[in-house]
Amino acid sequence: MSTMEYDKLYVAGDWRTPAGSDRIDVRSATTEEKIGSVPEGVEADIDAAVDSARRAFDGPDSWGNWEPARRQEVLLRFADELEKRGPETASRVSQQNGMPIVVAEAFEIPFPPLLLRYYSQLVVDQADERRPGMLGGTAVIRRQPIGVVAAIVPWNVPQGITFLKIAPALAAGCTVVLKPAPETVLDAFLMAEAAVAAGLPEGVLNIVPGGRELGAYLVEHPGVDKVSFTGSTAAGRAIAETCGRLLRPVTLELGGKSAAIVLDDADLLGNIESFFASTLLNNGQICWLGTRILAPQNRYSEVVDTIAGLASNLVIGDPLERTTQIGPLVSARQRDRVESYIAKGSADGGRLAAGGGRPADRDKGWFVQPTVFADVDPNHTIAQEEIFGPVLAVIPYSDEAQAVQIANDTDYGLGGSVWTADMERGEAFARKVRTGTIGVNHYVNDPTAPFGGIKSSGMGRELGPEGLVAFQTLQTIYLPPAAAN
Incomplete structure (x- = not known):
């Protein structure tokens, strides 16, 4: 049986030779046989990915400064490219994590493009809010992208959960470094192929697979502005402690019973x-x-x-x-x-x-x-x-x-x-x-309603307009009475 082999990482808008030599072997949950492998990221790869995302966010023609309609054009192409690869995505997910194909077709094919279209339109429809001040004048409230996002996703619904994060983040104008779970990397690399075909600008999305240690390095990286994590409660607590110390915004979708x-x-x-x-x-x-x-x-x-x-x-x-x-x-x-x-x-x-x-x-x-x-x-x-x-x-x-x-x-x-x-x-x-x-x-x-938990199930919300707010920060501009008139 032929296997799916990748030799490079998707970083800075193209395929990049990894800094390390180790690989992640992926096995079929059904046959236990190897079905593919990808490079395993190391800290230097995270550094390169974050640096690329940082440049894409801070540069003179930064993704966040694009007009929402211009970003929407790119994200709609991305959605189209994902749809073309939908059946292959579902097949790869099923082989890797055992998800029945009919479930994969219901979750992993439609949700990523649906969310890209939903959130890119939501941002296009957003406008600055102008509030009459109680002390005279006017307050203008702007919604701005929060910055470079570290997105860490699990293996159970890998593409659906990935786009709970990157769809609103990219639509808002953020740039993303994604760390997929080692168990389900083949679908992430297929998604990278769709990003290349769609022409996502350099550094807007970067994908570096690896284990927990690499995820921890990404979470505390000084170039990251926001963390979005889905996984176990134990891992979520550790991430929350790091983000609390760094005063770094974090969304945690954790366990349930x-x-x-x-x-x-x-x-x-x-x-x-x-x-x-x-x-x-x-x-x-x-x-x-x-x-x-x-x-x-x-x-x-x-x-x-x-x-x-x-x-x-x-x-x-x-x-x-x-x-x-x-x-x-x-x-x-x-x-x-x-x-x-x-x-x-x-x-x-x-x-x-x-x-x-x-x-x-x-x-x-x-x-x-x-x-x-x-x-x-x-x-x-x-x-x-x-x-x-x-x-x-x-x-x-x-x-x-x-x-x-x-x-x-x-x-x-x-x-x-x-x-x-x-x-x-x-x-x-x-x-x-x-x-x-x-x-x-x-x-x-x-998709229109907020999803998330309380207590040990996490903090913050994904989906709905609330899922977009998680990747935005507010700026208030105070205008005096004369300017308001």
């Missing part, structure tokens, strides 16, 4: 596809999934049986097959992590209602069966810690007050869902849950 609350009138079978998408999508490798299922005691056995039936009947297989609903996990290390939580769930007294092992017909690939635990106490480890795999914990509750208490009794607050036959009841319940986002009878990140 969201609750899917089944009310006593819910029709789970009638909403089973939406329920699957809200709890087990992408093999459980999404931070906002509702992995704690709260079920009323008077319907507990029925709910457990329904969810166990769902998990047991999902099609496990090659993520490139269109019938596959559950593919492999991203790596052997991730599978080991998930399996350790399954063992812990059983040791703590949880009852396995479905799954719990590896598929018998798969001797290659990092597969884990969709697993459902019943009789889970809210304080059990599998009910409190993020697992990031296809493992659900079903927790009973006596009444709505207890359901709210259990839903909120977590260090996290990112996503969630409420399931009910009464939409008004569902919305009213949703308002009681302490979380950044929550859905009623479904869950979807709509």
Whole structure:
């Protein structure tokens, strides 16, 4: 099988010979075979990328000083080039992280160009605000690009999450140094090819792959003005400490342990596809999934049986097959992590209602069966810690007050869902849950609405106009009464 090999990094608007000699080998999550490799960035590559981004931002014809409509022309070409490569992008993502191809086609193909078009138009439509002063005169409020952005993204939805950051950043007039995760670099290099074809100006976007140490070096680089990070809560805390010391703005989208609350009138079978998408999508490798299922005691056995039936009947297989609903996990290390939580769930007294092992017909690939635990106490480890795999914990509750208490009794607050036959009841319940986002009878990140978490799930928001504000700074110009007239 031929592999995808890259020898250079995308820095300063072109392909640049890396400063180091080490490489990142990428393996198929399904076959465990090598499918490609790219250069592994070193600190000198980050220096070059930041310097390039700095020049593109500070130069006489800087990207941030372009008229928004001029930037929009470039970003629309970028969107078009990404669309041309959409099927290949989806295929690369599926091979690398095990995302079922139908999910990759729904997330990784449409979202990047959609976000580029959305945010570039949002900036075109922005205008300076003029406020009458209370002391006379006028205040003019300008929105300006914040500067050079360090964007660090994870492997689970690599292109979708990348463009949550770089689409608003580029539209605002910022320049970007992107560090993709080592597990999913082949899609990032395909995206770089689209940037070259679109004619992004030199230094506006730079891509340097590497591990945690390289990410830490980028975060504290003196040439960076803003950090946007998606990943684990532990890594997010370390980044927050660095940015706090440097007084550097930071957006953090971190872990989750969201609750899917089944009310006593819910029709789970009638909403089973939406329920699957809200709890087990992408093999459980999404931070906002509702992995704690709260079920009323008077319907507990029925709910457990329904969810166990769902998990047991999902099609496990090659993520490139269109019938596959559950593919492999991203790596052997991730599978080991998930399996350790399954063992812990059983040791703590949880009852396995479905799954719990590896598929018998798969001797290659990092597969884990969709697993459902019943009789889970809210304080059990599998009910409190993020697992990031296809493992659900079903927790009973006596009444709505207890359901709210259990839903909120977590260090996290990112996503969630409420399931009910009464939409008004569902919305009213949703308002009681302490979380950044929550859905009623479904869950979807709509591009027009802010997404992010509270507590250990992070700080700041992406998507919506709020996602653009994160890459802008405000300047106020005070005009005296005479000037105002």
